[in-house]
Amino acid sequence: MTTPIRVTVWNEGRHEQTHDAVKAVYPNGMHTVIADYLNGQPGITARTATLDMPEHGLTEEVLANTDVLTWWGHVAHDEVDDAIIERVAQRVWDGMGIIFLHSAHFSKMFKRLMGTSCQLKWREANEKERLWVVDPTHPIAAGLGDYFELPHEEMYGEMFDIPVPDQLVFISWFQGGEVFRSGCCFTRGKGKIFYFRPGHETHPTYYDANVQRVIGNAVRWATPPQNSVVIASPCYQALEPLE
């Protein structure tokens, strides 16, 4: 038996408390929907954490026992403590995977790891999004066909100010005329990062079977590497004789 992948599903969790429209879609918070899906997958065990918990639920102990962290935030990016941001960054560099969902593109955490402004065009018009697979060799596209659709989503459009992704898995088409790099892979240190675009809080996106499948695939892909490569700055003795 291999040990299960330990996921922590992190959510800002504010919209679900303050907006009736969001509460109607996600009465127990979108983190619960995501965690429930993941807990139904073989080889994955998920728990949740939210902004309003002590240390935002991201204690040293929680992170030490997290293989992959998922992150959703929107209105309270600035309330995330800088010390927690640094703690999570360190854990990513040490190998923890991290998956950023939708409006987490503008979180302190994503910006910290990207080094860019992370800006983009946006529009709330309940329009159609169609996500096309452009890398059919990538494990994050497992189980999908040429594309999948979401009938109603917020629009995000290019120019999306991110570093060039190491791998680009999805490109979105929007009804209103824009495109977007919707599934982007990066590495930082020994950690793998996936940005996945869909998930506006007023739409039932995290109940969608394809969206769930992608999140599950991304969790498996982002699981920490098993090697003993050391990331450090040692004064290093020569391996060959130097006269």
Add this chain to the structure above:
Amino acid sequence: MTTPIRVTVWNEGRHEQTHDAVKAVYPNGMHTVIADYLNGQPGITARTATLDMPEHGLTEEVLANTDVLTWWGHVAHDEVDDAIIERVAQRVWDGMGIIFLHSAHFSKMFKRLMGTSCQLKWREANEKERLWVVDPTHPIAAGLGDYFELPHEEMYGEMFDIPVPDQLVFISWFQGGEVFRSGCCFTRGKGKIFYFRPGHETHPTYYDANVQRVIGNAVRWATPPQNSVVIASPCYQALEPLE
């Protein structure tokens, strides 16, 4: 139970017949050593094929039942039939993984998939090679440390005329003063490709534990993707109304 990954280990197999020094190292051919290692791995089943078999052992039936093909060749690249080259290329585009070992860099098969001249500097001086891991997030580096060494190998040096690799896993240091991109990932169609540098026929390289581990990792990484993305050129009906 998941079904095992079906590997075909292909070898030109000429040096083992004609050179005593090679015969001494690989009495049953280097393909046998590689296949024996892979057959000892859980979840992998390997068979062998060689140039001198009918259709080089790469019949439609064999390829249809191969998830990952490994390829070693050197003195008889030109004897590989062009029709077989096209058959294997088609199977790679359909999703079969392929791993090119050492002097296979100059095979018809590798050149066919790369679109470059695949030239490089070389020297047979039994010198030391040290392979450094430069992507510790990559599954092909699983189980390794910062580097591993081979006490005696042929030198391959830059400029290695390949397309820019999608992922670069290893860089080699050579005692004589050169460097080399030693572990390079590519995709073609739905197929994953890995080029792995070591493996000169007069050295016991394929008995080396680290080399074997890398080949096993590469086999697991290159296993065909599970999706229904269609690669074809259909006249495609619009998904949205066009006036």
Add this chain to the structure above:
Amino acid sequence: MTTPIRVTVWNEGRHEQTHDAVKAVYPNGMHTVIADYLNGQPGITARTATLDMPEHGLTEEVLANTDVLTWWGHVAHDEVDDAIIERVAQRVWDGMGIIFLHSAHFSKMFKRLMGTSCQLKWREANEKERLWVVDPTHPIAAGLGDYFELPHEEMYGEMFDIPVPDQLVFISWFQGGEVFRSGCCFTRGKGKIFYFRPGHETHPTYYDANVQRVIGNAVRWATPPQNSVVIASPCYQALEPLE
């Protein structure tokens, strides 16, 4: 004074002879329109060549005096002589830039350099294409804004079966619901390659100011590198003492 960039604009040139609709748009062939634009640019001098010329107009002498070649073909890909394909490939590896336009995606020449099937979805429905800039640092996007539009074009859709581009400059949105990686950079040997999607023969695409600008930018970008790196396979003497 720097010497001008010497461009050869190559065109299959058949549609312009046989289809009245194409003749009406490009009475002197689309190669003439492209070459006229380039000849109006400072620092560029362009001539033309077509399939029906001896050696397709791509003699050793012409290629030796070409810094950047542009390529358009559609109905007669198979009529291009294999020896010319190999001659052009060798010249690309030696440093000549090459720009593939529209249906040249399915030319022998492009396939030879890519190593993939180069398939894609397509539709002739005179629909709108909008090309979004996704790499604003790239010289090929010089002079553009966030996007530009073509009111009537053929649709090309993903999955476009190419190797992962080294740089992705444009992504197209199509009215009928598809997306496409429309501006893709590659290298092969010392040569730079740009694939640019627009240019269906029945539309006046090559008169479009933005399309012309991109082609001019691509010519400047693809100009051969000035260095003395040698791509060859020498038996190479050690640079360091080997005991």
Add this chain to the structure above:
Amino acid sequence: MTTPIRVTVWNEGRHEQTHDAVKAVYPNGMHTVIADYLNGQPGITARTATLDMPEHGLTEEVLANTDVLTWWGHVAHDEVDDAIIERVAQRVWDGMGIIFLHSAHFSKMFKRLMGTSCQLKWREANEKERLWVVDPTHPIAAGLGDYFELPHEEMYGEMFDIPVPDQLVFISWFQGGEVFRSGCCFTRGKGKIFYFRPGHETHPTYYDANVQRVIGNAVRWATPPQNSVVIASPCYQALEPLE
């Protein structure tokens, strides 16, 4: 006449004041040597700035009139004001090129833009470094051959903790047995970034003709893009009718 590229050569400038060995090599600071070289190049005009100037010499006015900034720092990374770091980052995102030299790998500025720990192995043993060109199509390699050597340098070794470079131009071989990705290109926003390894303060590296040539090439390559792509987060009106 095209307007010259305006370069600001920034130097921490402490070693030159406090270490006699460094003072002996760079009596007027290494920034002066670099700026003198650049000022001798056609189409480039360079000035200098140092840590100990007001606002570290990087005022809003200076940055607004800088096309490309070069950065060298070592012992006083922490003394760089965070507000200046953010100011420079914003200017990079707006299009200013930035070139990081040697120990600037561990500067606040580089870390801010990379999002990684930027750690590496190191050793001061006056050993030989040989930089191999692995991308002969890249403008930063203009004028070089297969490799160039520095007889005495500090060693930097992998694993270098950076994001995967967009383009890898050089790989270094070190006498003591290590390799290093020595010339790495990135983009952040509309700005281009080049990391160039050589330049230990006790060696006359910045007088070396090849090193100077690379810095000049990098300046030309990193010059801001000329386009009107907007990086911002507007609520964006649909370009197509939405019912």
